[in-house]
Amino acid sequence: MVATIINANDTTMKTRISLNILLSAAGVALFLSWYLPVNHGYWSVLDSAIFHFFNHxxxxxxxxxxxxxxxxxxxxxxxxxxxxxxxxxSFWRKADDAGRRRIVIIGLTMLLAAVVINQLAQHLMPVKRASPTLYFTDIYRVKDLLHIPTKDASKDSFPGDHGMMLLIFAGFMWRYFGTKAFVISLIIVVVFAFPRLMIGAHWFTDIAVGSLTAVLIGLPWVLMTPLSDKVIHLFDRYLPPVKKQKINN
Structure with missing residues (x-):
């Protein structure tokens, strides 16, 4: 019986590693499909069309x-x-004390993973390019039309760090809270990442290629291996427990 369980666990781990390699390869292929063609090939046409559609x-x-x-x-x-x-x-409110502590720790682990993946992506992707509002001429810029603080440009927009953080959040929600939470988190990704494209602070490929490449390569090795669970265990072990204060009547 024990041997059967061990073999099943080994098979599951091998399957996950194979899937991780496949996802990483997909991320590399996605990036190279944009990076290798002269002037980024068909991606450039799509980028330009999306920007001008919203800018008009x-x-x-x-x-x-x-x-x-x-x-x-x-x-x-x-x-x-x-x-x-x-x-x-919404999950924290339904949990007991131990569950609430775990949810907080999952949040800390997610933040740590997001910082590490973002920093690696920023330094390892050999790309530096300005946003479309700084690339094109004879266009509209929100900052020229309304004199209020807003982000309508970036000197280094690739990969989209905002979109990357949102996608990492979606991945963690799927891993630890289920499909329904994942669907809701994807809605959050669209709602809060899309305005960056619409205003021209990011190209479409900053997110669809840059952010997604980083997540495809980095996140599976966090969530589909024991790594995230081990980090959660370490936080749970070494973070001090929250002491409840007694209220005297």
Missing amino acids: GLGESRAYVWFLAITNNRAFDACSLLAMGCLML
């Missing part, structure tokens, strides 16, 4: 200008954190 509307609708200005303000980034926090809070 800035000259036609004042409400649209305000919408992009607001959704790309730094305060809106806090809304993305709030949305992610509310999703995790």
